[in-house]
Amino acid sequence: MTLSYEEAAAQVTGPGGRYETHEITVDGVSYTAFKGAPSSLKELGDLTRLYGDTEFLVYEDERYTFAEVHALADGIAAALVERFGVAKGDRVAIAMRNYPEWIVTYLGALSVGAVVVSMNAWWTAEEMDYGLEDSGTKVLVADEERVERSRHACARLGIATVGVRLPEGDAPAGVDRWDDVVVAGAERPEVEVGPEDDATILYTSGTTGRPKGAVSTHRAVVQALMGFGCKTTIDGLRRPEEAAGRTGPPCFILIVPLFHVTGNVPVMLGSLASGLKLVIMHKWDPGRALQLIEREKVTHLVGVPTQSWDLLEHPDFDRYDTSTLASVGGGGAPAPPQLVGRVGSAFKAAKPNIGYGMTETNAYGPGNSGADYEAHPTSTGRSTPILQLEIRDAELRPLPPGERGEIWMKGPNLIRGYWNKPEATAETIVEGWLRTGDLGRIDEEGFVYIEDRAKDMILRGGENVYSAEVEAAIYEHPQVYEAAVFGLPHERLGEEVAAAIVPREGEEIDEHELRRFLSEHIAAFKVPSRIFFHAEALPRNPAGKILKRQLRDELADQG
Numbered sequence: 001m002t003l004s005y006e007e008a009a010a011q012v013t014g015p016g017g018r019y020e021t022h023e024i025t026v027d028g029v030s031y032t033a034f035k036g037a038p039s040s041l042k043e044l045g046d047l048t049r050l051y052g053d054t055e056f057l058v059y060e061d062e063r064y065t066f067a068e069v070h071a072l073a074d075g076i077a078a079a080l081v082e083r084f085g086v087a088k089g090d091r092v093a094i095a096m097r098n099y100p101e102w103i104v105t106y107l108g109a110l111s112v113g114a115v116v117v118s119m120n121a122w123w124t125a126e127e128m129d130y131g132l133e134d135s136g137t138k139v140l141v142a143d144e145e146r147v148e149r150s151r152h153a154c155a156r157l158g159i160a161t162v163g164v165r166l167p168e169g170d171a172p173a174g175v176d177r178w179d180d181v182v183v184a185g186a187e188r189p190e191v192e193v194g195p196e197d198d199a200t201i202l203y204t205s206g207t208t209g210r211p212k213g214a215v216s217t218h219r220a221v222v223q224a225l226m227g228f229g230c231k232t233t234i235d236g237l238r239r240p241e242e243a244a245g246r247t248g249p250p251c252f253i254l255i256v257p258l259f260h261v262t263g264n265v266p267v268m269l270g271s272l273a274s275g276l277k278l279v280i281m282h283k284w285d286p287g288r289a290l291q292l293i294e295r296e297k298v299t300h301l302v303g304v305p306t307q308s309w310d311l312l313e314h315p316d317f318d319r320y321d322t323s324t325l326a327s328v329g330g331g332g333a334p335a336p337p338q339l340v341g342r343v344g345s346a347f348k349a350a351k352p353n354i355g356y357g358m359t360e361t362n363a364y365g366p367g368n369s370g371a372d373y374e375a376h377p378t379s380t381g382r383s384t385p386i387l388q389l390e391i392r393d394a395e396l397r398p399l400p401p402g403e404r405g406e407i408w409m410k411g412p413n414l415i416r417g418y419w420n421k422p423e424a425t426a427e428t429i430v431e432g433w434l435r436t437g438d439l440g441r442i443d444e445e446g447f448v449y450i451e452d453r454a455k456d457m458i459l460r461g462g463e464n465v466y467s468a469e470v471e472a473a474i475y476e477h478p479q480v481y482e483a484a485v486f487g488l489p490h491e492r493l494g495e496e497v498a499a500a501i502v503p504r505e506g507e508e509i510d511e512h513e514l515r516r517f518l519s520e521h522i523a524a525f526k527v528p529s530r531i532f533f534h535a536e537a538l539p540r541n542p543a544g545k546i547l548k549r550q551l552r553d554e555l556a557d558q559g
Helices: 005-012 041-051 066-082 100-111 125-135 144-157 218-238 261-274 286-296 305-313 337-346 370-375 422-428 467-474 511-519 548-555
Strands: 021-026 029-034 055-059 062-065 091-095 115-118 137-143 160-164 175-177 198-204 212-217 251-254 277-280 300-303 327-330 351-355 367-369 388-392 405-410 433-442 448-453 457-460 463-466 480-490 494-503 530-533
Touching: 005 218, 029 218, 041 066, 041 100, 041 218, 041 261, 055 066, 055 100, 062 066, 066 100, 091 100, 091 125, 091 144, 100 115, 100 137, 100 261, 125 137, 125 144, 125 212, 137 144, 144 160, 198 218, 198 261, 212 218, 218 261, 251 261, 251 286, 261 277, 261 300, 277 286, 286 305, 300 305, 305 327, 305 337, 337 351, 337 370, 351 370, 367 370, 388 433, 422 433, 457 480, 457 494, 463 467, 467 480, 467 494, 467 511, 480 548, 494 548, 511 530
Parallel strands: 055 277, 091 115, 091 137, 115 198, 137 160, 160 175, 251 277, 251 300, 300 327, 327 351, 494 530
Antiparallel strands: 021 029, 055 062, 198 212, 351 367, 388 405, 405 433, 433 448, 457 463, 480 494
């Protein structure tokens, strides 16, 4: 007999099981949490030393076992403490492409109680300057491009820098080479790390023009990580037929940045915790991804919907063996229903999946996969055993099934707040509940549907772009009088960034020059790809607010 979702969840989280739950209280708020969770990411990492010589990381032609990764992690941990004076609670920033050293630094820094600051590798020098100063970073570990981009900021702020994969020759002034300071297998300094200690800061674009540092404790990240495993176990119990016929050990391919919560928690930490091989891509390239899927017998691909489209549309798709893939999907943006159906039919064994998580939830939230997803292709799935969901109206009152309102979440996986921003924290987290800023509904079966966003945000290929931040950069241009930034539908990206601009009287703005100007202040993905110039003032409501929805509707069909 097929188990219901509620029956399977109760069985998986019952007494004595791996995912047994219990009630905890944190800062006066009660949560349902996994009882057997490791106390910290340090403890979790140390448990994975038992995997020993099992292969863990594959990057191009480089291969690393769990033992080799831990030896390097101990080396950077020792260097951070003994060479650079890093103490518990100090911030260690990582700014680089998806290299093995990113993961090594992450594990090493956390193991000695440092707080890892995940820097967006696409940030400009100006944005990096802000993030390094705002976080109070003590040591930066960066690759060549990010070393160059952060030189001025690090010199100004007195930040020590470790350079990863630098070219031959003298290192830049004030930069230590990774190979000169990291001794694999060095003795790791012993530091006590607990569940309520800060673990990570991930920057998320802000509605007021500057990114906010979302701070997670060790407990929050570990609980989120176990949540993904719990959901997989529940689905396996309900739908064992979906696993039938699959062969070979699970293997993930990393196709999203490690500085994003999806790449960081469910993909990287999920592979680490489960002893799985993780194949790292230097950058996204669908042709190269197909090669690696075949070569490494990849079973799980987690990305944004555009990447699934890219694979399916690649001219060489049929030339490669993708039969090992068991799951294709991810999150970061809604997936068109036609993509869900295509994934289910184009791959031999792979089933589609999607998750609704945020930086503030450590990527953990309602998930939809397999037969459930094919039957409910516009839903992001059901809630999970440790996560409470409510739909609330404008007066913050819970709404019944089927009614539309703002989505609220509560669970031990939530961030504790925003770094040094108590007002923003109080606005977003209310009595242990997270205001997502997303509008939606929950049906009678518990399936969640996201229908709109309350926040003024554009979701471009999995990247959150806040209009206020882009508008602030546009207004820095001396010829701009008025500007409004909004999203327009885009077949591949979901949305693209668009701007309506009124030049100052008597001025004429060159579109290419404006983009060049903006690229010096904001990351490339935030720079508007469509710019509309207006001779007259932009439409406003009686309160003086620009009518962005009207602009979007009027301009959506223009070239």
